Structures are given as C-alpha cells and as structure tokens.
Amino acid sequence: MDRLIEAINTTQNPSVVGLDPTEALVPAQVVASFADEVRESVESEEELQAAQLAVAYYEFNRTIIDAVAGIVPAVKPQIAMYEALGPAGVDVYAMTCEYARERGLYVLADVKRGDIGSTAAAYARMLTGVGEHDPWSIDAVTVNPYLGTDGITPFVDAATEADKDLFVLVRTSNPSSSELQMLDLADGKKVYEHVADLVEGWGAETIGKYGYSRVGAVVGATHSEEGKALRKRMPHTFFLVPGYGAQGGTAADVRGMFDADGSGAIVNSSRGIIGAWRKSGQYSEGMSADEALELVGESARAATIDMRDNLRAVL
Numbered sequence: 001m002d003r004l005i006e007a008i009n010t011t012q013n014p015s016v017v018g019l020d021p022t023e024a025l026v027p028a029q030v031v032a033s034f035a036d037e038v039r040e041s042v043e044s045e046e047e048l049q050a051a052q053l054a055v056a057y058y059e060f061n062r063t064i065i066d067a068v069a070g071i072v073p074a075v076k077p078q079i080a081m082y083e084a085l086g087p088a089g090v091d092v093y094a095m096t097c098e099y100a101r102e103r104g105l106y107v108l109a110d111v112k113r114g115d116i117g118s119t120a121a122a123y124a125r126m127l128t129g130v131g132e133h134d135p136w137s138i139d140a141v142t143v144n145p146y147l148g149t150d151g152i153t154p155f156v157d158a159a160t161e162a163d164k165d166l167f168v169l170v171r172t173s174n175p176s177s178s179e180l181q182m183l184d185l186a187d188g189k190k191v192y193e194h195v196a197d198l199v200e201g202w203g204a205e206t207i208g209k210y211g212y213s214r215v216g217a218v219v220g221a222t223h224s225e226e227g228k229a230l231r232k233r234m235p236h237t238f239f240l241v242p243g244y245g246a247q248g249g250t251a252a253d254v255r256g257m258f259d260a261d262g263s264g265a266i267v268n269s270s271r272g273i274i275g276a277w278r279k280s281g282q283y284s285e286g287m288s289a290d291e292a293l294e295l296v297g298e299s300a301r302a303a304t305i306d307m308r309d310n311l312r313a314v315l
C-alpha cells in the first residue's frame with residue numbers, strides 16, 4: 001500500500017475515480033463518431049454496436065484520465081462494464097489500465113475475484129503477469145472473501161511477489177449487503193466483523209512502512225458507523241470506500257474511516273465523476289463529438305476537485 005499512500009500524499013487527495021463507462025454515460029455523438037472506422041474492422045453487422053462502444057469507451061476514458069491525472073492518485077476501472085462488450089471490451093479494459101499507468105496513476109482493477117485455491121491462483125496472475133509479460137498494467141485487484149482463506153492466499157502471494165495490493169470485500173455499500181454481512185455469529189460477532197478480523201490476519205505479514213498491509217478492505221461509504229468501528233478494529237488495513245456520491249455517501253459519512261492522521265482510506269466515485277457532464281447544464285445533442293468530449297473532461301475535472309475539497313474539509 002506504500003505506493004498508493006505516497007500517491008495520495010503527493011496529490012493531497014484520498015480519492016479515486018471509477019472508470020465505469022456505460023452507453024448512457026458516454027455522449028451519443030462520441031459513440032456515433034466511430035461508426036465508419038469500426039465498420040471496416042468488424043466481420044458482421046451484429047458485432048458493430050459492441051465494437052463501436054468499446055472504441056468510444058476508450059476515447060472517453062482517455063479524456064477522463066487526462067482531465068484528472070495530477071489531481072487524483074488513482075483510478076478504478078470496473079471490469080463488468082468492459083466484459084459486457086465481449087473481447088473488444090476486455091481489450092479496452094487492458095488499454096485503459098495501461099494508459100492510466102502511463103499517466104502516473106495507481107490502477108485499482110475492480111474485478112471482484114473469488115474462487116477455490118487453484119482457480120484463485122490463476123486469477124491472481126492478473127497481478128504478476130505471465131513470465132516477463134504484464135498484460136494488465138494494474139496495481140491492485142478487488143477480491144471476494146466468500147470462499148475463505150484458500151481463495152485469498154494466492155492473491156496475497158501474488159501481490160507480495162509483484163509488490164502490488166488487494167482489497168477484500170468486508171462491508172459493501174449496496175442496499176442488500178446486510179442480508180449476509182450483518183448476520184450474527186455464535187461468538188457474538190457479525191459476519192462482516194469476522195471477515196474484518198480475517199482480513200487483518202491475511203495482511204499481517206505484509207505491513208509496509210506506513211503501517212498498512214497490502215491486504216486492504218472494501219468498506220462502503222453508506223455504512224458510516226460500521227466504517228468508523230472497522231477503522232479501530234483493523235488498524236493495519238487500508239480501506240477502499242465506494243458509495244460516495246451516486247449512492248448517497250458524503251464526506252461526513254466517510255470521515256470516521258480515516259485514521260487520526262487523515263490516512264488509511266481512499267474514497268471512490270464513479271458515476272459522480274464520469275457522468276458529471278450530464279449535470280453540467282452545458283450539454284446539447286447538437287455538439288460535435290470533440291465538443292462533447294471536452295465537456296466530459298472539464299466536468300470530470302471540476303467534480304474531482306469538488307470531491308477532493310469536500311474530503312479535505314473533513315480530514
């Protein structure tokens with residue numbers, strides 16, 4: 001986690017921009033502008049839409065990355081949005097990670113892996129690469145702990161080998177998260193508290209120079225009180241905090257998830273940043289693709305600065 005903490009210190013900004021493009025979040029004229037170019041490369045008309053969206057996502061992401069580089073320390077591309085487009089989308093995922101890395105950003109791949117040990121070991125190669133080849137250009141992955149220790153250890157080992165990180169789901173931001181995570185265990189703990197204790201243990205051998213291990217935790221901004229309690233319970237665990245903005249979380253809600261020095265957490269916003277152009281009041285369907293992308297970048301930059309300043313105000 002040392003590199004992430006240093007990037008946060010450099011930018012004085014504990015926030016991460018989520019790159020979760022969807023058809024609705026990319027201006028229509030940007031998608032349309034790639035129709036001719038893509039038509040030449042696809043084999044059938046059926047492939048056209050996904051291929052066109054994939055190219056548009058890449059251009060959109062580059063615009064966002066260029067607009068926020070230097071202001072934020074990190075981006076978090078959400079793989080679901082890219083996998084939905086098939087192989088063309090997966091290519092764009094890898095290209096986006098590479099571009100973000102080139103722009104000096106820490107890349108947190110939100111892939112939420114989780115499987116038995118042998119399969120987890122294969123998933124974990126996302127962190128180490130294959131031989132000399134590192135096809136993903138990422139710094140961290142998100143992992144689902146439901147399978148227990150043998151589903152996590154391969155990621156800890158791979159992260160240690162590659163000097164990278166993982167973030168394990170502990171208390172997720174979504175409305176139904178309590179169905180499982182808040183269940184009472186026989187020893188009086190809640191399920192998420194037990195997971196929190198496991199996460200502290202999984203990271204214990206990997207504590208870096210700032211006191212945090214390379215095994216982080218995902219703690220939703222929508223669970224302010226539990227997040228505050230987890231901060232005390234998990235003194236060596238860095239938090240990734242999604243749920244800010246579009247899901248209702250505020251700077252005040254996440255304050256307790258930071259440590260006494262204002263470190264220990266990074267807060268994500270995806271739609272709130274990449275979709276800011278839609279709320280700018282400046283968009284019109286008559287804009288050219290270039291004009292629309294310019295607005296996307298300007299709006300994302302303004303929303304990023306706003307989020308940074310809101311967080312700074314409570315830390």
Ligand SMILES: O=c1ccn([C@@H]2O[C@H](COP(=O)(O)O)[C@@H](O)[C@H]2O)c(=O)[nH]1
Binds near residue numbers: 174219
């Ligand atoms: O508990 C969780 C874990 C992950 N996420 C992911 O974060 C972003 C949030 O997007 P917003 O647009 O800022 O709501 C998204 O990729 C989720 O899959 C989460 O929200 N909560």
